[in-house]
Amino acid sequence: MSLMKTFRSRVSPCQSSKREWTTPKGEQKSAWVVDYTDTTDKRRLKTFQKKKEADTFAATASVQVRTWRIGRR
Secondary structure, three states, X not given: OOHHHHHHHHHOOEEEEEEXXXXXXXXXXXXXXXXXXXXXXXXXXXXXXXXXXXXHHHHHHHHHHHHHHHHHO
16 A cells, blocks of 8 residues: 555545646636545545535545445454
8 A cells, every 4th residue: 555545545535626627629617526535445536516516425425435444444
């Protein structure tokens, strides 16, 4: 297990952040991204249009992953 993966999983199992980019046509786009590690320790990203949706998913996923990991020990 890499040091960064260990650090990220101990700090917060889920994080939401804003991603912004420009399309080839010059349009500004943005999305909210939730970065988390699933129950098989695989890194996952899920995108949302609204911050509230991303935060809700992050909270739910965090509890589910934490509950599964505690039961697995």
